[in-house]
Amino acid sequence: MGESRTLWEIGLEGCEVRSLRSRLGLDSGYASRVLRSLERQRLVRLTPSAGDQRVRLIRLTERGVTERIELDRRADEVAHSFLDPLTDRQRVRLVDAMAEVDRLLTASSVAIDVEDPSTSDARWCIEQYFGELDTRFDVGFDSSRSISATAEELTYPAGLFLMARLRGNPVGCGALKFHADSPTELKRMWVAREIRGLGVGRRLLAELERRAAEEGARVIRLETNRSLTEAIDLYRKSGYQEVARFNNEPYADHWFEKVL
């Protein structure tokens, strides 16, 4: 039943009831009853949160932890009952094929859409992007020294901001800055490390190009740092040609452009 799933989702550290509810997508009334039933079985303990008296914290009791371990064990048993009749080679092939299916279904679940660059999710993406630049550039990265791409500059009609989401969670972004008298600029291309290699960067780039073309852009250009090798590979494979420096971005080593 759903109680097992809930027990499992609580985790060994416990959590707030509201976060549990939103993670499992449960109705508040339903969640309340499920948790009370777990409490009656002495599998969990509910306590009011210290900070906010409305919020309830839920933790597994010792019995709850035992039960959770038992659930894991039974899941393992099912897995073994599938693997048991197979040879070692077949097991490896099964595990590999399932991982491949999982990867590709994950890839296909990533949705890309225009979003407002000023939302907290969008700002979170951009922070991740800056953080990654800071660790990868030899000299670190300070966004105030770099050419600007503010939320206003990336909001239509000045520009646009694309976000990639996996089951609701932001996992990538990319943006355009339109200019009246010069080519459209590509900015803020970032893909979360966990889902790299699934073609999300390629999809973001293709979608940005499609939308740039829709806005009448003939040429897209961008600058990038030599440490961002995957990005540079992607640009080259997507038809971008290296061109002479066209701006004075202090962190850039390469300038690319593509005629749409």
Add this chain to the structure above:
Amino acid sequence: MGESRTLWEIGLEGCEVRSLRSRLGLDSGYASRVLRSLERQRLVRLTPSAGDQRVRLIRLTERGVTERIELDRRADEVAHSFLDPLTDRQRVRLVDAMAEVDRLLTASSVAIDVEDPSTSDARWCIEQYFGELDTRFDVGFDSSRSISATAEELTYPAGLFLMARLRGNPVGCGALKFHADSPTELKRMWVAREIRGLGVGRRLLAELERRAAEEGARVIRLETNRSLTEAIDLYRKSGYQEVARFNNEPYADHWFEKVL
């Protein structure tokens, strides 16, 4: 709901209600209500069977066929929604990986057990085996000219009969004939064409050897025809050595034996 599943399982040719029920594993009362609901929607027509007035035949009406096609279309749509965001290469990889998972899970669902060689399922397997020999041997195959391996000879303690089943359906067999003064003989190795290449032959052979050893056999031997190349490969790979003719089976070209 389950009605769609039922509608789909009826098939375009219709079927008997009892076979539908056993295929879907439905309770008779529940099935009755589901089918009546489909009948009320004019998706199926129920008629008494000509032969047996207890049995009811179910057929899709024209509306039912349309509905079934619509169900297929919607399933296709879901499949497309998964494939749409992927590149052609990713699609090929997804389809391949899913087929691999399916193959390996099928392999792992095959259960091998000792069964009575006189049941109709066992006789069916042996007929399939004879049928295959008849088409593959240059001179055809007439079991009455071949060395016997009757149900009695393959029943413990004279011998034993293993059957491989996939979700209840027989898909392979293999047998042993024990002898007081000569090596145990291996007979009736057959695997249904649909599930070849999944390692079922190898498992049957390993299980026969294990049980032979359990009965105290030190050596297993067998004869086979040159046209049965997969079987010969399997025997060689499993450690069987070709030996001189040890019986006068008219259909045999090769004689093998393995010391356990």
Add this chain to the structure above:
DNA sequence: AGCATTCTCTGACTAAAGTCAGAGAATCGC
């Protein structure tokens, strides 16, 4: 301070997918 909002809980209700027992009609086995 006071109104809106958030979080949780309770009670009432619902839909889907069954299970179970028993009955009636037809057929089988001897």
Add this chain to the structure above:
DNA sequence: GCGATTCTCTGACTTTAGTCAGAGAATGCT
């Protein structure tokens, strides 16, 4: 011919997994 079995149907009941409306307490906003 007749008792046992098979097939189907009906009515009563259950379980699972919820939804919905509203209430109460705590907190946030201004």
